[in-house]
Amino acid sequence: MTHADALFAPLAADAVPAVSRLAARCLAVDGGLPLAAGEGFTARRYAAEGGLAIGAYDPDGTLVAAAAIRPTGSTVTGTALVDPAARGRGLGAAALDWLLAGAEVVETESLTDAAAALFASRGLTRSFAEDVMRHDLKEIPDVALPDGVSLVGWAPDTVARFHAAYRAAFAERPGFPDWDEQQWTGWLVDDDFRPPWSLLAVGPDGTDLGFVVCGDGWLVQVGTLPAARGQGVGAALTVASLRAAAADGAGEMLLDVNVNNPGAAALYRRLGFTTLGRRARFTRAA
Ligand SMILES: CC(C)(COP(=O)(O)OP(=O)(O)OC[C@H]1O[C@@H](n2cnc3c(N)ncnc32)[C@H](O)[C@@H]1OP(=O)(O)O)[C@@H](O)C(=O)NCCC(=O)NCCS
Known part of the structure; x- marks a missing residue:
């Protein structure tokens, strides 16, 4: 067990507002769809029926990382958040290793280079990615x-x-x-x-x-x-x-465009859309 593992504990059912605030702190730095920090969105991932969630708290009681898995059709999908102020402590790697014990698919609402590198280090490959764009x-x-x-x-x-x-x-x-x-x-x-x-x-x-x-x-x-x-x-x-x-x-008007559709993305940029962030799913190689 790493130091980071030791900090995680099952997340209480009433923790959704704290996860939502954590998601908002991540969003401010990483970008992404504002809706993804909403309590409804957070609850569907961190308090899902048949799912499991863990969280790590700083001594002052701030939720600094959270991870969850939930059944999604024939597969199990996991997701995690690490507070920008708590990165570099191994929390993300610990969260991912916990997820991968139960999930085949890992999803993120705002893919960072660091997350992409971490996923690659665990042998995950990207199965889907789209950019969220906004016109004001x-x-x-x-x-x-x-x-x-x-x-x-x-x-x-x-x-x-x-x-x-x-x-x-x-x-x-x-x-x-x-x-x-x-x-x-x-x-x-x-x-x-x-x-x-x-x-x-x-x-x-x-x-x-x-x-x-x-x-x-x-x-x-x-x-x-x-x-x-x-x-x-x-x-x-x-x-x-x-x-x-x-x-x-x-x-405002939002849209998403798959990363395999650069022509459409070029058109949207030319018309004044800007990119808010990249949503992505990664899958364990078979
Ligand atoms: C994306 C799509 C709607 C563009 O329609 P269109 O009528 O050809 O677009 P326009 O003629 O108005 O604009 C062309 C511009 O779009 C961009 N563009 C469109 N297709 C492109 C391609 N295949 N490669 C590169 N740039 C492309 C360019 O910026 C181009 O700019 P230019 O006029 O300066 O050359 C069309 O290619 C399409 O229907 N694709 C399949 C469906 C789809 O992917 N829709 C978008 C889903 S998010």
Whole structure:
């Protein structure tokens, strides 16, 4: 048992607010989605049904590290946080070694270089990573619609066209699930869905060229049909959804973009999105 191991003890069920504060201190340094420091988000990881959690406290009673594992479908996923002020003491390595006794997957809401090196030292490989990006909607660039292109809104009689555009635009993306219209709208449309910020781009001959769909404060998907790429359709759709959100009083728009999609990330950066942090999952090699 290392010195760091000795500091960890099972985390009490009422520790969620303290974990949430710890997550906020990490977020301030590492970046990431602000929601990840919320108590709901924290509770789903650190007080999950069927899960286990441990924490380490400094002598003054501050929670300086926490780790948790929870069942996620057919696997077990673990996550951990180490206070920026308590790094370099072996707490992260001890937390990870505890996690790996029970979990095959390790996830982080804000991947740091140090965490990536620690995961590599334990033989973990990255199975997923995406950057969380934010637009504050204060300065939305002027991007004109390409010549002859018009926009059509989300409505009961355009849903099938949105779905067809989604299928055509995302077909070549790795892991494309090829959902039918019902599966896609079931995943997309909830109380947060924003039809007025969700738009279809239509070419001069009436052909659909691309689409954007948004939830409250989230750009969920944007896609251009392969034959229409590189002509400014994606940029125009993105900017039109940002303007619609701003007109409805939204203060920011977030999105996530997979690290295997650098073209899309370049487009978002060009339109004024900045990166908040990188979420990632690592898996024990089989
Ligand atoms: C990403 C996507 C929406 C871009 O649509 P688009 O209509 O071609 O984009 P635009 O023509 O408006 O903008 C092109 C710009 O995007 C960037 N870009 C788009 N695709 C790119 C690629 N494959 N490689 C590099 N840069 C790319 C460039 O910055 C380019 O800038 P430029 O105009 O200065 O050359 C389109 O490639 C697509 O539908 N991809 C599949 C679905 C997808 O990945 N969506 C994003 C999910 S987060």
